[in-house]
Amino acid sequence: MTKPAVYQVSDWVGKSGDNWVSNQRRLDAMLAAFGEAAIAAADPLPGEHVLDVGCGAGASSFVLADRVGAEGRVLGLDISPQLLERARQPGHGAVDFALADAATAELAAQAYDLLFSRFGVMFFGDPAAAFGHMRGALKPGGRLVFVCWRGAAENDWVRLPMGAIRGILPPQGAPDPEAPGPFSFSDPLRVERLLAEAGFADIALAPFDAQIPFGEGVTREAANDDALGMAFAVGPLSRALADQDEGVKARCAEAVRAAFAARPGERSVLIDGAAWIVTARNPG
Ligand SMILES: C[S@@+](CC[C@H](N)C(=O)[O-])C[C@H]1O[C@@H](n2cnc3c(N)ncnc32)[C@H](O)[C@@H]1O
Numbered sequence: 619m620t621k622p623a624v625y626q627v628s629d630w631v632g633k634s635g636d637n638w639v640s641n642q643r644r645l646d647a648m649l650a651a652f653g654e655a656a657i658a659a660a661d662p663l664p665g666e667h668v669l670d671v672g673c674g675a676g677a678s679s680f681v682l683a684d685r686v687g688a689e690g691r692v693l694g695l696d697i698s699p700q701l702l703e704r705a706r707q708p709g710h711g712a713v714d715f716a717l718a719d720a721a722t723a724e725l726a727a728q729a730y731d732l733l734f735s736r737f738g739v740m741f742f743g744d745p746a747a748a749f750g751h752m753r754g755a756l757k758p759g760g761r762l763v764f765v766c767w768r769g770a771a772e773n774d775w776v777r778l779p780m781g782a783i784r785g786i787l788p789p790q791g792a793p794d795p796e797a798p799g800p801f802s803f804s805d806p807l808r809v810e811r812l813l814a815e816a817g818f819a820d821i822a823l824a825p826f827d828a829q830i831p832f833g834e835g836v837t838r839e840a841a842n843d844d845a846l847g848m849a850f851a852v853g854p855l856s857r858a859l860a861d862q863d864e865g866v867k868a869r870c871a872e873a874v875r876a877a878f879a880a881r882p883g884e885r886s887v888l889i890d891g892a893a894w895i896v897t898a899r900n901p902g
Pocket residue numbers: 630631646649671672673674675676677678695696697698701718719720721735736737738739741742
């Protein structure tokens with residue numbers, strides 16, 4: 619099997635899933651503002667049934683469950699057993715979780731008012747087919763709302779570390795913009811085309827920008843260390859460095875640390891994040 623490019627993520631059941639679990643609390647802090655914006659756009663109502671696609675450790679699922687209340691229902695779907703195990707930890711709230719590939723999962727027909735996702739829908743091999751399949755689970759008139767990243771060049775969690783190592787590591791090669799991965803929906807025309815092909819109507823993309831707390835600590839110095847640790851553990855830099863020797867890793871660490879140190883923030887490194895909030899409707 620060929621190794622995926624550093625901008626792709628495919629092993630949610632393997633190393634990526636493990637890394638995500640280890641860094642879950644900090645990743646949730648990073649993604650919180652984006653999830654809140656998407657949930658505000660989705661406006662879940664008491665009593666509604668919601669499918670949270672690629673729910674991971676369930677942060678958005680629990681917020682959705684609060685919004686739909688005891689009369690409503692939330693099902694979180696994910697392919698990663700490690701992340702679902704985290705989601706199912708006791709005391710988290712009233713959500714059902716299922717281990718399944720959303721592209722092919724057996725879903726109750728026309729059962730949901732809302733298909734929601736926080737950064738969980740950019741990894742399908744055949745996105746139009748996957749969205750078409752999921753649309754079958756939506757009631758006629760039901761909403762699709764998800765948040766996905768815009769381009770890597772607008773997102774500091776990639777732009778800063780990958781920019782910093784330019785000149786130390788050989789060029790990583792231009793990522794295939796349509797390959798499954800965090801940036802596969804950065805092109806708004808592609809998203810519109812895929813969703814239209816999947817049978818959705820009223821498709822709209824709204825840009826949403828937020829500062830992301832990347833790394834945390836009791837001092838700014840500690841936050842820088844933490845941000846560096848995160849960049850080395852999760853994301854394209856971690857994959858680019860996987861096969862490098864310790865000397866190269868040390869030089870990269872120095873360069874990435876300097877890039878983070880230039881950013882504002884007191885007890886975290888504040889970096890810029892750019893996403894689309896995508897909304898659409900199932901015409902029936
Ligand atoms: C970037 S993480 C986001 C997790 C979570 N939504 C959050 O915001 O914390 C992407 C998630 O999508 C899941 N995923 C990827 N492909 C999937 C698929 N085909 N079906 C279901 N889940 C999938 C991964 O396992 C992972 O948990």
